[in-house]
Amino acid sequence: MLDLFEYQGKQYFARFGIPVSPGGVACTVDEAAAAAEQAGYPVVVKAQVQVGGRGKAGGIKLANDAGEVRTHAGNILGMDIKGHRVERVWVEHASDIDEEYYASFTLDRAAKQHLLMLSAQGGVDIEDVARTDPAAIVKLHIDPVDGFPEATARRAAVDAKLPARAQDGVAAILVQLYDCFTKGDCDLAEINPLILKPDGQVHALDAKVSLDGNAAFRHPEWEEFGETEVLDERERLAKEKDLQYIGLDGSVGIIANGAGLAMSTLDVVNQVGGAAANFLDIGGGANADVMAAALDVINHDENVRSIFVNIFGGITRGEEVAKGIVEGLSRVELRAPIVIRLDGTNAEEGRQIILDAGIPADKLITKPTMLEAAREAVRLANGSEGGG
Ligand code: GDP
Numbered sequence: 595m596l597d598l599f600e601y602q603g604k605q606y607f608a609r610f611g612i613p614v615s616p617g618g619v620a621c622t623v624d625e626a627a628a629a630a631e632q633a634g635y636p637v638v639v640k641a642q643v644q645v646g647g648r649g650k651a652g653g654i655k656l657a658n659d660a661g662e663v664r665t666h667a668g669n670i671l672g673m674d675i676k677g678h679r680v681e682r683v684w685v686e687h688a689s690d691i692d693e694e695y696y697a698s699f700t701l702d703r704a705a706k707q708h709l710l711m712l713s714a715q716g717g718v719d720i721e722d723v724a725r726t727d728p729a730a731i732v733k734l735h736i737d738p739v740d741g742f743p744e745a746t747a748r749r750a751a752v753d754a755k756l757p758a759r760a761q762d763g764v765a766a767i768l769v770q771l772y773d774c775f776t777k778g779d780c781d782l783a784e785i786n787p788l789i790l791k792p793d794g795q796v797h798a799l800d801a802k803v804s805l806d807g808n809a810a811f812r813h814p815e816w817e818e819f820g821e822t823e824v825l826d827e828r829e830r831l832a833k834e835k836d837l838q839y840i841g842l843d844g845s846v847g848i849i850a851n852g853a854g855l856a857m858s859t860l861d862v863v864n865q866v867g868g869a870a871a872n873f874l875d876i877g878g879g880a881n882a883d884v885m886a887a888a889l890d891v892i893n894h895d896e897n898v899r900s901i902f903v904n905i906f907g908g909i910t911r912g913e914e915v916a917k918g919i920v921e922g923l924s925r926v927e928l929r930a931p932i933v934i935r936l937d938g939t940n941a942e943e944g945r946q947i948i949l950d951a952g953i954p955a956d957k958l959i960t961k962p963t964m965l966e967a968a969r970e971a972v973r974l975a976n977g978s979e980g981g982g
């Protein structure tokens with residue numbers, strides 16, 4: 595699943611004809627001033643982070659001239675909003691607002707149908723509306739086979755008690771949003787607030803879009819979104835080195851070959867009372883370069899207290915992996931001891947290579963089975979209280 599920033603979501607909306615305000619994205623104060631010039635004053639300067647409630651956190655400011663844009667962009671860039679550092683702002687032409695609504699499409703997996711939610715109470719958390727005034731949210735299931743014709747959209751607008759002068763505009767945008775949701779392969783397409791302007795036009799003032807990762811093969815144009823995905827330091831490094839890596843919160847670093855084995859390794863670590871620090875699949879080519887890169891990535895994780903290398907030799911032969919580990923260890927000064935389980939093709943030769951390397955036992959331990967290796971890795975990660 596790929597979560598888009600507001601500005602990316604708006605660019606995505608625009609492809610499906612949904613009206614959004616003109617604007618530009620900026621990483622510096624100068625760029626923000628240039629974007630404001632393009633958009634036309636007054637403008638709003640908006641922090642681009644993937645959390646809601648940016649306004650309350652001081653991440654959304656109105657600016658009437660270049661001086662104000664510079665002040666606000668300077669304050670917002672680098673700001674921390676609920677643990678997210680603001681790297682970019684979106685600067686768009688400010689809108690006059692008469693009313694704020696809420697609209698979204700999601701997939702109701704249980705019902706195997708699409709779900710429209712529409713409310714006249716927008717601009718606030720929809721969860722709050724759901725709690726305080728659930729009747730204010732119109733929920734409508736849509737059979738994907740039937741689609742979502744304009745007449746249905748209009749009825750939803752009426753049911754949501756939107757004023758007559760907003761109904762046409764809202765219905766038109768709902769049809770476009772459904773198009774974006776289905777043809778655009780979204781898991782979520784949300785507009786909050788969807789605004790009614792004094793001149794009667796309806797318009798998306800915010801955008802929250804999650805793309806369905808499984809459909810990425812149909813969308814080469816999504817590449818550009820991936821480049822701005824928020825990666826932590828470990829994930830950035832792994833991506834650079836072409837490794838399949840997902841950062842987790844535990845203390846046992848994991849390296850395995852093959853996604854299936856990596857998943858089982860996570861499970862077995864959990865079973866014996868540990869918690870994985872990551873998921874790292876080195877795939878088929880477990881040579882010295884790949885192994886050194888994998889160890890390097892894991893070494894960047896301050897939470898790691900032990901490293902569990904779980905390899906089942908198949909196409910990747912045991913002695914190749916062993917050479918990789920020995921060579922990798924000579925290149926990287928590890929922060930934590932390694933526990934190795936090596937099985938499959940040429941495992942015996944592999945174990946011999948590791949033994950011959952003469953690596954001290956406080957740095958490297960080999961165990962014959964996955965379970966024993968997991969126990970040892972968890973014991974090391976949990977320290978003395980681990981009951982060793
Ligand atoms: P969020 O709170 O992080 O979801 O950010 P939003 O983009 O939804 O903006 C929050 C609120 O800021 C909106 O509900 C509006 O009330 C206000 N706001 C944002 N853009 C504009 C604008 O162009 N004009 C005006 N008048 N208010 C805006």
Ligand code: MN
Nearest residue numbers: 717786787800
């Ligand atoms: Mn919003």
